[in-house]
Amino acid sequence: MRDAKLEQAMVALQPKLRRFAYGLSGSPDTANELVQCTYERALTRLDQWQPGTRLDSWMYRILQSIWLNQIRAGKVRGAHLDPIEPDTQGCEMPARRLEAGMMLETVQRCMWQLPEEQRAALMLVAVEGLSYKEASAVLDVPVGTLTSRLARARMALSELMGDRDAVTQREVG
Amino acid sequence: MKGYDDGLVMAYVDGELDGRESAEFEKLLQQDTGLQQQVRRLREMNAALGVAFNEAMHGEMPPLRAFAGRRQPPWWERLSDWLVDAGSARWQPMATAALVLVVASGGGGYLLSQGGESAAVVSPAVVVDATLNHTLETQMSGTTVEWQDEQTGLAGTITPVRTFKTEQGKFCREFLERQLIKEQWQEQRGIACREGKEEWQVRARYYL
Structure with a gap:
C-alpha cells in the first residue's frame, strides 16, 4: 500500500525531473530519456530511499548521476549543444533584441555554456528551489563547494549575457 | 557596489x-x-x-517505461487496502457493502472470512487456520506449505505471496490457498494482517 503511494509521489515528480534534465542536457529528447532512466533506476533501488527524506532530492540525485555517467562515457558529449551561429544564435545579444521570448531563449543558451557542475548547482538552487544543504547532498559535495559553484555560475552567466544592465533593467517574466 | x-x-x-x-x-x-x-x-x-x-x-509527459510493465493494482488489492485503512471498527459494515457490490456486479467472487458456508472452497477451518497462522508467521513469500486434514481427507497448500505494511504499522500478507476438492485444485487468495504472535486475522478471501 505504501508502495502505491510512493509510486504516485514518484510519478508526480516527472515534470520537475524533466525540467532539471532539460536544464542539464539542453535537449528535450535527452531530457525525456534521462527521466525514463531515472525512474528505471529508482525503482530498482527503492530500498535505498529513506522515508521522511525528500523524494525529489533523491531522484534529482539519481538523475544527476546518470547524466554524469553518460557524459563520462562520451555518450552525449556535444550532443546537447547545437553549433552556435554567432550572428543569430549567440549567447550575447544586443540589448534591444532582448524581447521577453528572446531573452529567455538567451538565458537557456547561456546556461548551457556553463561548465556542467556549475549548471547543475544553479538549476537545483535557482530553478528547483532546493536549499544549499539539499542541493549539496544531491551533488554529493560540501556546501562550500556548492556555493562557490553557484557564485561562479552566476558570475559567468551574467558575463555571458553580455550587457549586465540590459538584463537588470528589463522586466522579467 | x-x-x-x-x-x-x-x-x-x-x-x-x-x-x-x-x-x-x-x-x-x-x-x-x-x-x-x-x-x-x-x-x-x-x-x-x-x-x-x-x-x-508543461506539455504532455511521456508515459514512464519503468511503470509500463506494471499492472494496475487489481480491484481486490485496492479494496483490501481501503478496508485495512478504514480501521477495524468500520471494517465489517464496509466489507459487507463491498460484498454486495461485487456480487451484484457479477465479476469474480468475494468471500468474507466469516461467510465460510457460502465459500467455493470448503475449509477444514481449524487445520487451515493453524497452518495459515504458522505459515504467515514463519515463511518467506513464495514458499509453499502443505497441509492435510485426516478427518475430512482434504488437503491443500498455502503460499504467502507478498508482505506489506499498513499506515498504522500493521504487517499484512497476501496469500494463495489451494485445496484439492473432488480431485480438482481450487484456488483462492486472501489477505491477513498480523494481530499478535502467530495470530493472523484474515481480512478478506476472494477467488478470481
Whole structure:
C-alpha cells in the first residue's frame, strides 16, 4: 500500500525531473530519456530511499548521476549543444533584441555554456528551489563547494549575457 | 557596489540567512543602492532562469517505461487496502457493502472470512487456520506449505505471496490457498494482517 503511494509521489515528480534534465542536457529528447532512466533506476533501488527524506532530492540525485555517467562515457558529449551561429544564435545579444521570448531563449543558451557542475548547482538552487544543504547532498559535495559553484555560475552567466544592465533593467517574466 | 561578500548577497537572495542575519542584511540594504542593485540582479536572474526552464514542466509527459510493465493494482488489492485503512471498527459494515457490490456486479467472487458456508472452497477451518497462522508467521513469500486434514481427507497448500505494511504499522500478507476438492485444485487468495504472535486475522478471501 505504501508502495502505491510512493509510486504516485514518484510519478508526480516527472515534470520537475524533466525540467532539471532539460536544464542539464539542453535537449528535450535527452531530457525525456534521462527521466525514463531515472525512474528505471529508482525503482530498482527503492530500498535505498529513506522515508521522511525528500523524494525529489533523491531522484534529482539519481538523475544527476546518470547524466554524469553518460557524459563520462562520451555518450552525449556535444550532443546537447547545437553549433552556435554567432550572428543569430549567440549567447550575447544586443540589448534591444532582448524581447521577453528572446531573452529567455538567451538565458537557456547561456546556461548551457556553463561548465556542467556549475549548471547543475544553479538549476537545483535557482530553478528547483532546493536549499544549499539539499542541493549539496544531491551533488554529493560540501556546501562550500556548492556555493562557490553557484557564485561562479552566476558570475559567468551574467558575463555571458553580455550587457549586465540590459538584463537588470528589463522586466522579467 | 563593492565591499560586500558576494556569498552573503547570494545567501540572502537564496533564502539561506536566518531571521537575525536577514534583518541585519536588510538594514545594510536600505542604505546602499549598489547593494540593492546586486540583489535585484540576482533576483532577476533567478526569475529568468525559472521562466526559461519551466516550459519543460508543461506539455504532455511521456508515459514512464519503468511503470509500463506494471499492472494496475487489481480491484481486490485496492479494496483490501481501503478496508485495512478504514480501521477495524468500520471494517465489517464496509466489507459487507463491498460484498454486495461485487456480487451484484457479477465479476469474480468475494468471500468474507466469516461467510465460510457460502465459500467455493470448503475449509477444514481449524487445520487451515493453524497452518495459515504458522505459515504467515514463519515463511518467506513464495514458499509453499502443505497441509492435510485426516478427518475430512482434504488437503491443500498455502503460499504467502507478498508482505506489506499498513499506515498504522500493521504487517499484512497476501496469500494463495489451494485445496484439492473432488480431485480438482481450487484456488483462492486472501489477505491477513498480523494481530499478535502467530495470530493472523484474515481480512478478506476472494477467488478470481
